[in-house]
Amino acid sequence: GFQHRGIERLICGTPNRLRQSVLSESIAGDSVVAHALAYAEVAEGLGEPGVEFDPAANDLGIERTVALEMERIAMHLADTGALCMDIGYQLGQVACEALRTIVINTTQRWCGNRFAKGLIRFGGTHYPLTDDLKMLVLKNLNEVETRYAEVVHSLEGTSSVLARFEDCGVVTRTQALRIGAVGMAARASGLVRDIRQTHPRGAYGKLIAHDPVAENSGDVYARLRVRMREVAQSAGYVRTLLDTLDCGMRVASLPDYRMALESDALAFSLVEGWRGEVCHVGITGSDGQFRQYKIYDPSLHNWTALALSVRGAGISDFPICNKSFNLSYCGHDL
Template identity: 50%
Template sequence: INTTQLWCGNRFGKGLIRPGGSNYPLNSEISDAIVDLTTAISKRFGEVTDCIYLTPGVLTRFDEIGVVTKKQAHMIGAVGPSARTCGIMRDTRKSHPFQYFKKYNIEPVILDSGDVLARGMIRNLEVHESLKIIRDLLKTWSLEKGKIEKPVYSYKLKPENFSVSIVEGWRGEICHSAVTDKDGKICHYKIKDPSFHNWMALALAVRNQEISDFPVCNKSFNLSYCGHDL
């Protein structure tokens, strides 16, 4: 958030991302700050995860707890890490690539045990993969440095039209859909959060488990309570 403050003047990123462009184009100072930050995060994160995943007691507590099978994940339409830890390649950056991801051959992390250990380990691996993607993006930017367009605030929407947008969030697929009326105004808007799918995965993970296993199962998914109701 300090980097966001440096980039656009506030820690919440207000105004940074807008339709059609940005009022805060990236520059070399910000790019260098982000690279330095990713290097520091990678080191600190590695120290913490080594403490977790090299501790026998932690591995014993996580291993074979809260298992969701590949068949179950398919049946409920699990998305994101909840699917990828069950051996399912489900990542919209791979299946529906856009912009940079059309050129960047991302290989999603896939595990197959479907347990708490897998759901923890995939976060560990995906953090390092995400940091690599950020650095590669900045390297591409430093070579190309194309013109940054200004935001467009007066889009005219097609009348009586239906539009769908899908991106990969850290929990999985996020879908926005909009419907316009005969005047080109939005008459219906729906957001589908990944937790909408994955709450059922948690229900399956805790089925026939000890009550003491619920906390680790719950946080291994770390779903959004409000996201279920969007």
């Protein structure tokens, strides 16, 4: 009874860019910001000739980067808790669940949705950050980072936890290179692939000099370590970005859903989501509407990494290997 979703076909089948934005948010529910941002950058890159629009260079670009890093933090917290659950370490599980709730509830205060649906839009925003929201983000982020550091200390100091994670589900650097692994999974195997460094856009490269987090052992623990270190790194990035944002002086532009796209043109966007690189490519026809739209989710290559990690392993190792990658089924069904 499986039915293909056909997201790419649906985006091409509607000229309404609001509907296209909503569709992009539905590609993978745990990567709403990453995919919505990739779509927005494609559409903005295809803006009709004579219309210059580069949100990456202004406050909108800063806010989008904040949202992207908050999504990364929330998912890394969730995955830390899920890995703890799979080995019966209840303290780590419940602590991380509570911390993730703080992060996504902060996003809800920002835009009315815990997963940031409605936040990223073509050409502008309906939810510019205010000074009060900015202070709320900083306050909650400080609490989450402090409490998560205690969880990390507990995990790293519990021998029974380390015994289950270390040397389990190993993917070597050579294997990761051969299969084209990307993002967090690649970096845990010593293969440094991160769009924020190689193809920086917006705040990356301007306000943030990104230094990718990497581990070398390629096991479940390495993938957990990447997550733990990136939570602290992303929290620091959000603070840096918010320190540069003067919300009181800002006049935010609203999304322009009626802006025509350039005809017979191509644009693509690369965004480093929490799972890895997201790529969207749009091609317009003579009528200025999408004739073809292609979406790339990082799960595409990393599914093979999961398969390699469980070869020869005991059946009890599968749940934690699977969770250590946490790949997207719907992100693969496009």
